[in-house]
Amino acid sequence: MTTQSPSAIDWESKLAERAGGLYGSMTRKLMSVLADPEIISFGGGLPAWDLFPLDKIREVTDELLRTDGPLTLQYSTSEGFLPLREQVATRYRKRGFDVSVDNVMIVTGAMQGIDLVGKLFLEKGDAVVLGEPTFLTALQTFSFYQARFLSVPLDEHGMRIDRLPEILEGNDVKFIYIMPTFQNPTGRTLSLERRHQLLEIAERYGVPIVEDDAYGELRFDGDPLPPLKALDTRGSVIYMSSFSKTLSPGLRVGVILAPGALMEKLVFAKQIADLHTSVLPQRIVHEFLRRDWLDPHICRIVEAYRKRRDAMFAAMKKHFPPGVSWSRPEGGIFLWVALPKEMDTDAILDGALAEKVMYVPGSCYYGAGGGTNALRLNFSGYTEDRINVGIERLAKVIKRS
């Protein structure tokens, strides 16, 4: 820190009300743990370190800078690199989305999509419906825009859609935020029947759905389910996803697919947020799509992650004491562990760090309390033997708590 004289500014008095509640977040704690290589962190949502397609990324990057360098380094359009938007539109049309290139905007990770939605929709006190537990960053972002949360519980088939009509009847809701497939933090997936019900209810009440599909392409078992956007015939769904889990998170390239009526607003919000997403990363992603390199790469990841998930299942079965249960995700990168009711996963985190293992306490994923006996584990970041070691460490902490 600087050695400046006492500040001339009373910063607190200058900040907006929305900035008042900010605090050091779990997300950053997770990132800082990366600095200690001895800690096995099941906390973050990191893709496998050893599976990045480095040679291919090197090859296309070199070619781009050699053959089209100036356009790769110059300013570009806020909507995103046009050939990438075209590839994205084509890719999603094949999955049943009724979209054209005009419905596609490139964002700096799907997280930026969540922020842009918050920015455009939310004022102090506005109601957002979400299943709980839910994605921590979504909670933080919508909280920042001073939303209030109307929570719907989850069961093994995802959000309890049967609870929605009662909530929508009594409240003016800005949107329903949902991660229907391999949800963060539980790994659970909304059933097909519930997907149809959700769309029908959202249309009936005229409430938009914000669909976050960051993990949907990482399916290990079972039949693929259509994203909500693929079932959306009346333009109710704002869809977002990213290439963070399928190619590289460090590139920060995500997508929003939205109804035409919203695109001008989204593009303007994007323009004032960062003008456009970094071009070189956009073009690396574009080359992977254009050359049909992404899907084979996803197959490799899925193979590896399936083994890692299974290794975690096996290790938990072997090491965890009775009374501990866990979700059974068919894909994604997370699973959800419930300890006996009286245990407090916030309280035992320091003990876990002392044993050189990290998780995220369940309470992080609840807007208004809950999940105190639960925790989230990531299974994509380590090889099978490290997963076994980490779970053994965690089991030790649980047993003595």
Add this chain to the structure above:
Amino acid sequence: MTTQSPSAIDWESKLAERAGGLYGSMTRKLMSVLADPEIISFGGGLPAWDLFPLDKIREVTDELLRTDGPLTLQYSTSEGFLPLREQVATRYRKRGFDVSVDNVMIVTGAMQGIDLVGKLFLEKGDAVVLGEPTFLTALQTFSFYQARFLSVPLDEHGMRIDRLPEILEGNDVKFIYIMPTFQNPTGRTLSLERRHQLLEIAERYGVPIVEDDAYGELRFDGDPLPPLKALDTRGSVIYMSSFSKTLSPGLRVGVILAPGALMEKLVFAKQIADLHTSVLPQRIVHEFLRRDWLDPHICRIVEAYRKRRDAMFAAMKKHFPPGVSWSRPEGGIFLWVALPKEMDTDAILDGALAEKVMYVPGSCYYGAGGGTNALRLNFSGYTEDRINVGIERLAKVIKRS
């Protein structure tokens, strides 16, 4: 656009009030003009197409992916890539800034810095002081957060600081936004005397200064002036700059240097905005700093831009009719042209586009009207002969209007 049935959603009713006033912006019009290679656009703020250090960027990118690929592609910290932050802190300490690495955050272009400041500080009706004309994106961003503007006129020495006390006396001001050096859009520079006065006044009234120094390193003539942050002994200045004009705008790498008391808030706002800036671009910038490649490159740019500015001065002198005057910037990439008072630069823009030349009408840079007879010209984007052709085209439009 999609062929969907009538939307189930009344989007207007769902949007936040702040999203109501969005509109297709001049910034995006400028970008879309890039698609027509026949148009000579003095409108955008594009660095020279022919001066990107392509071979060096290729070299470091290849090396990074070869020797440290996984860390380049994995998630990183919201503060930014630590070795880059260290290089940035060192660089600015050499320029007299009282900062450490803890005062540095990497952002997705300085524009993101402006957005984060808006997000943290501004609520509906809050007062922001700025010189007019001023940077269009700053106006748009602060307008989005529903600020009201208290304008200070500019003269040839920049913002009329003598007007400030009266404004600060009568208003509760959130911050003063200023681009003191080679200001966008006029190219004008705040004098040293006024820099000291501005700091003294800001301290006296306890009002933060947001210093935008996107162009400060591009000086062709005259002596360098210290940024406000270099004179700031009491932590009143939030400083932002970027590598867009000195290395590549497409990379989207900028910096914020802020007082320690603000850093936690800024980092949290950054985290929920896009988690972190794309790592590969950050590391390319870092390599340029670490290898001492940036300053020699800036020297090359400055040489070229000086010639281009001089070519524009010469062409304007040769082709423009009497009654047209222009600013005389000692650096940067923009200058400001005043046509005779009765002329309307918004009205003649279509005529200019028909002649295949583009500028930005002066009115864009005023929050509450003004500049209707002025226009902004960029001189960095074209070689001298093209600049002459473009100015000749523009002169033709002016003469017949």
